[in-house]
Amino acid sequence: MDRHEKEKPFIDRDRLYGLIEEKAPSASELNTILNKALKFKGLDQREVASLLRVSNPGQIHQIMEAARTVKEHIYGRRLVFFAPVYTGNVCVNNCLYCAFRSDNKSLKRTVLTMREIEAEVASLLKDGHKRILLICGESERNGTDYMCEAIRTTYAVREGENYVRRINIEIAPLPVEDFSRLKKEKIGTYVCFQETYDPVLYKEYHPAGTPKADYDYRLTVFDRAMQGGIDDIGLGVLFGLADYRFEILALMEHAHHLEAVFGCGPHTISFPRVEPADNAPLTKKIPYPVSDDDFKKIIAIIRISLPYTGIILSTRETEEMRTELFNHGVSQISAGSRTNPGAYSKGGDHDYGSQFSLGDHRSLEEVISSIIDKEYIPSFCTGCYRKGRVGNDFMDLAKPGLIKEFCMPNAVFTFREYLLDFASPETKERGLHLIDKLLSDVKKKSLKTRMTSVLNQIDHGARDLYF
Secondary structure (H helix, E strand, O other): OOOOOOOOOOOOHHHHHHHOOOOOOOHHHHHHHHHHHOOOOOOOHHHHHHHHOOOOHHHHHHHHHHHHHHHHHHHOOEEEEEEEEEEEOOOOOOOOOOOOOOOOOOOOOOEOOHHHHHHHHHHHHHHOOOEEEEEEOOOHHHOHHHHHHHHHHHHHOOEOOEOOOEEEEEOOOOOHHHHHHHHHOOOOEEEOOOEOOOHHHHHHHOOOOOOOOOHHHHHOHHHHHHHOOOOEEEEEEOEOOOOHHHHHHHHHHHHHHHHHHHOOOOOEEEOOEOOOOOOOHHHOOOOOOOOHHHHHHHHHHHHHHOOOOEEEEOOOOOHHHHHHHHOOOOOEEEOOOOOOOOHHHHHHHOOOOOOOOOOOOOOHHHHHHHHHOOOOEEEOOOHHHHOOOOHHHHHHHHOOOOOHHHHHHHHHHHHHHHHHHOOOHHHHHHHHHHHHHHHHOOOOHHHHHHHHHHHHHHHOOOOOOOO
């Protein structure tokens, strides 16, 4: 399907807005929904709509606690780490919420050369990162040819024994044939934000830019990606552009559409809120602001509704908010992030503009150190992708609960590598103590024996070991 061919939209705007106008669930109805959620099979759209109408603090607490149970049952204490690399801030679009918008004449623009990308990646590798999200504005200067070269460049960088093991991509929608090219470059998840699923508001917020102003072309991007062979896709909206209840129901509808057509829903969903951005008028007065309490409820509802989908929370949010939401649904986080092209390698010497303001400015080690105290397992695992446990195959293992026998050990292995190769002595000591505790808690004797063997190999210099 090329840019000019349009499929019938599967988001029914009027129906979704109608769902959020119904009454809140009774205590009995809420308990029925949450009891279903605790069977780890997910919820349907009407049940999600009922939860979104809950405003009673005690009932919200019930939802949050159900999300905690689901999160720990499926993901355990793992938190997957990654870092974004902004390869450019040149953009032809004029999105009213983004500093990269074409009308922002005060922003100094650049598209990184391959040598500059190498420097950015090398800087992240020195900190211990192994998973990268390549991201850019939309322009002819960083089209598919550029991104394919950027992927090859990123994978080729070495810092001692460390290298990038997983590249995810967040770029503008493409035709099927371009997704096939990206697939050949061994990308991981393809991420694209609808921004808002409300077609009326979408048109208002995107007054110029081709094809960004085309709502339908953006909405059908994952159909083309999966037709092009991409196994894992990542949904997202920018909360604050429309009623968050409508956006959540639309995300559910999009996930169900992909499941129905391709047999596999989203691998991840991202949850950014609108943040201040240079010369971006909507960020000065956010149209539909999402409070902290509502944001927590959003994360919890998606966790119990789509229990096997990874939930990503970026450094847009504060340390306090991120830490709380680790308990209630978040499974992937960025750390030590910068949204300026060239910011990792050039530090304070860079002067290219950022896309938005950050809420969490801590380094990777500072984030890891803080979560060790809470007994979370920092993970840089990429085992599933390289073993082919992606798309439908991943879900076939995840839904019966079998994926944990791979995920928990692989997280521990990558955590051990980080501690031995990059952590300060104090962080290393505390982290190794946590690993010992986690190993002692493993009930299955054969698994404990296998894990002990791999950990010993890592201690003696082996790297990149996984089940």
